[in-house]
Amino acid sequence: EAGVAQSPRYKIIEKRQSVAFWCNPISGHATLYWYQQILGQGPKLLIQFQNNGVVDDSQLPKDRFSAERLKGVDSTLKIQPAKLEDSAVYLCASSLDYWARRTDTQYFGPGTRLTVL
Amino acid sequence: AQTVTQSQPEMSVQEAETVTLSCTYDTSESDYYLFWYKQPPSRQMILVIRQEAYKQQNATENRFSVNFQKAAKSFSLKISDSQLGDAAMYFCGLDYGQNFVFGPGTRLSVLP
Numbered sequence: 730e731a732g733v734a735q736s737p738r739y740k741i742i743e744k745r746q747s748v749a750f751w752c753n754p755i756s757g758h759a760t761l762y763w764y765q766q767i768l769g770q771g772p773k774l775l776i777q778f779q780n781n782g783v784v785d786d787s788q789l790p791k792d793r794f795s796a797e798r799l800k801g802v803d804s805t806l807k808i809q810p811a812k813l814e815d816s817a818v819y820l821c822a823s824s825l826d827y828w829a830r831r832t833d834t835q836y837f838g839p840g841t842r843l844t845v846l
Numbered sequence: 847a848q849t850v851t852q853s854q855p856e857m858s859v860q861e862a863e864t865v866t867l868s869c870t871y872d873t874s875e876s877d878y879y880l881f882w883y884k885q886p887p888s889r890q891m892i893l894v895i896r897q898e899a900y901k902q903q904n905a906t907e908n909r910f911s912v913n914f915q916k917a918a919k920s921f922s923l924k925i926s927d928s929q930l931g932d933a934a935m936y937f938c939g940l941d942y943g944q945n946f947v948f949g950p951g952t953r954l955s956v957l958p
Binding site for chain 1: 850881888889891892893939941947948949950951
């Protein structure tokens, strides 16, 4: 079974530039999650999708962050414009469905390390 | 607000010995789940063990077991017969309602 794919693995940008991250979940997984992990901290859940609908985005800084999952499969997370404090690893995860996050697990991708200069 | 605290930023253990990682949490929810995830240098988070809050019996998964004290809101992870491959960051996680929150992590080193 192929795992969660993310690209790029690394990205370096100047502040005020825009950046996008891509995630392809495990085939058949309805629920997709984006996390932000700042160095030295645990991952912070930004947004959850169930198919192509948003379940929760209460932690997403909507003035600069946006995310979409148009066809209910892969997803993109965008930052525009980026700030220095956005430097972090952005993790994508998926689960079979919302309840499988509890009874099974979330499957995580390798993450994208973003550096904002 | 729901919070997860891990008071040990770093721990070390000799190979084949036992180590316990601490986690405390705070939630007003009655229905929640607790997790330990491992993050090796590759950054890919992997589930170690889960505990349903409504179950009193402590979860066990091979060399990994938990001590779940619901009243004290404590959820520690015990690793027995530690192996070099256990070296990683360990995150305690709380799944409540629609959200999931992780603690700050404990870096575990395994000494040969």
